[in-house]
Amino acid sequence: MFGPASCCSLLCQRRTPKRKYPLVLKLYLEEKVPVSLSLRILKLGRQSYYEWLRCPVSQREREEQILLKHIRRIHADDPEYGYRFITDKLKELGYEINEKRIARICSKYHIYASIHKRKGKKYPTSSLPAHDDLVCREFKSDEINKIWFTDITEHPTAEGKIYYCPMKDAFSGRIVGHALGDRMTSSLTLEATDSAMSSRNYPKGVIIHSDRGGQFRARVRKGRLQLYKAKGSMGAVGTFADNASMESFFSLLQKNVLNKKRWKTRQELRIAIIRWVNTKYNSERRQRALGKMTPIEYEAVYGNMGLDRRPVCLESGVR
Numbered sequence: 001m002f003g004p005a006s007c008c009s010l011l012c013q014r015r016t017p018k019r020k021y022p023l024v025l026k027l028y029l030e031e032k033v034p035v036s037l038s039l040r041i042l043k044l045g046r047q048s049y050y051e052w053l054r055c056p057v058s059q060r061e062r063e064e065q066i067l068l069k070h071i072r073r074i075h076a077d078d079p080e081y082g083y084r085f086i087t088d089k090l091k092e093l094g095y096e097i098n099e100k101r102i103a104r105i106c107s108k109y110h111i112y113a114s115i116h117k118r119k120g121k122k123y124p125t126s127s128l129p130a131h132d133d134l135v136c137r138e139f140k141s142d143e144i145n146k147i148w149f150t151d152i153t154e155h156p157t158a159e160g161k162i163y164y165c166p167m168k169d170a171f172s173g174r175i176v177g178h179a180l181g182d183r184m185t186s187s188l189t190l191e192a193t194d195s196a197m198s199s200r201n202y203p204k205g206v207i208i209h210s211d212r213g214g215q216f217r218a219r220v221r222k223g224r225l226q227l228y229k230a231k232g233s234m235g236a237v238g239t240f241a242d243n244a245s246m247e248s249f250f251s252l253l254q255k256n257v258l259n260k261k262r263w264k265t266r267q268e269l270r271i272a273i274i275r276w277v278n279t280k281y282n283s284e285r286r287q288r289a290l291g292k293m294t295p296i297e298y299e300a301v302y303g304n305m306g307l308d309r310r311p312v313c314l315e316s317g318v319r
Contacts (some may be wrong), residue, residue, distance in 0.1 A: 020044060023054045042225045067095070068105060075111050081115035082106075086162035130217050135209045139245040141170035145203040148176065150192060150210045151246040152184055153253070157263040164273060165189055167208070168249055169195035171303075173287065174295035175249075175277050176200055180270050186218035193221070195229055209233040211243050256280070 003016055020042050023165040066301050067090070074089045075081055081089070083106045087099040106112065116117050141147045147170035154161050165188045166178040177196025181188045193208070208225065210216040225232050235242025257276045263269040290298040 001310050011110065013125060020048055024049060025053070064105060067097070067102070068109060070095075071102065071105060071109075071111060083111075085113075117181055130212055131234045133209075133235055134207050134231060134233035135235075135242075137155045137244070139170060144299060145200055145206055145270060146171065147194060147207045147209060147234075149243060149245045150189070150208060150216075151243055151250070152188065152213065153250045154184065154214060155263070155269065156260045157266050157269050159264075159266050162266045162269050163188060164253075165192040166190050166246075166249065166277070169295075169299075170245065171214065172290065172295040172298045173245075173249075174282050174299060178274075178277065180273065182266060184215060186215045186221055189215050189218075190224055193224055193228070193230075197230075202228065204229045206230045207233050209235070209243065210236050211235055211240075252281070 021044070021145050024038040024042065024044070028035050035049070036046070037050060041167050055102075070090060070093065071086055074086050078085075083103040085101055086106070087097065087102045090097060090102065097173075135147060136146075139149075141316060149168045149170060150165060152163055152165045154163050156162075160182065163184045164178065165180075168174070169176050176199050177192055178195075179188050179191035179195060181191070181203045189210075199204075206228075208230050210233070215221070216232075216234065222232065240247055253273070253276070257272050258269075284294060286292045286294055293301065
């Protein structure tokens with residue numbers, strides 16, 4: 001029966017009066033609750049209730065149902081039609097109607113153009129371990145072997161894709177280690193880490209910053225970093241700016257090697273990448289941010305000095 005608890009639930013309902021009228025009718029038919037009592041509790045007018053009872057469906061609602069039938073028929077004939085094209089079709093049938101009303105009806109009943117409905121970006125969730133961002137977009141370092149940046153890029157050949165994973169020192173911008181492979185797996189990141197550690201005589205406490213790709217979040221890589229006593233660091237999900245240093249290097253690699261021609265074999269491209277990095281980028285390409293020195297020259301001159309002791313480059317304004 002209709003008790004105090006039911007009264008409280010009815011009072012808590014946030015509905016317009018018109019939407020509460022069916023509730024009044026239902027309580028009368030099923031629970032035998034007097035209409036006057038329900039109207040008084042819900043603070044509804046008696047006259048307006050009986051007007052609704054004589055005509056429960058308004059003229060606008062009837063028009064909407066008629067329009068909905070036409071909209072569904074037009075959309076079924078061509079699912080690529082959005083609300084603008086549907087409005088044009090309705091005007092051809094003699095309906096003078098605003099397209100905003102058609103848009104509201106289409107949205108209410110989930111009628112969308114099949115080719116225009118965008119899917120939101122979904123980033124995969126994983127239970128694999130991740131690291132905090134220890135770099136916070138500070139892409140320059142005052143010490144050698146303090147911060148390394150890494151990432152993976154890919155490029156097609158006639159044989160298939162090749163994947164490249166370099167390690168870049170934030171102090172000089174030098175590529176201190178890298179790995180190339182036919183598959184983008186965690187073993188590629190392990191090989192690049194081993195290469196960098198070996199070439200730098202296994203420094204301790206290096207911060208290795210990357211994105212949150214599954215290859216960098218693998219447990220085997222976390223174990224390798226612990227073995228080398230290195231610290232992992234990762235940027236935010238889907239934020240390329242957190243690893244802008246590597247994106248800048250990949251842009252140079254793209255212009256100077258990858259996009260120069262169509263590569264026939266993986267081995268051909270592998271040799272070209274290694275040759276450019278070792279003989280051009282590290283040894284010959286002078287950078288204004290380094291006082292027009294190459295990364296190798298910069299490390300040879302300032303590798304054992306602090307940031308405050310390095311001279312200011314007059315042209316670039318960078319120490």
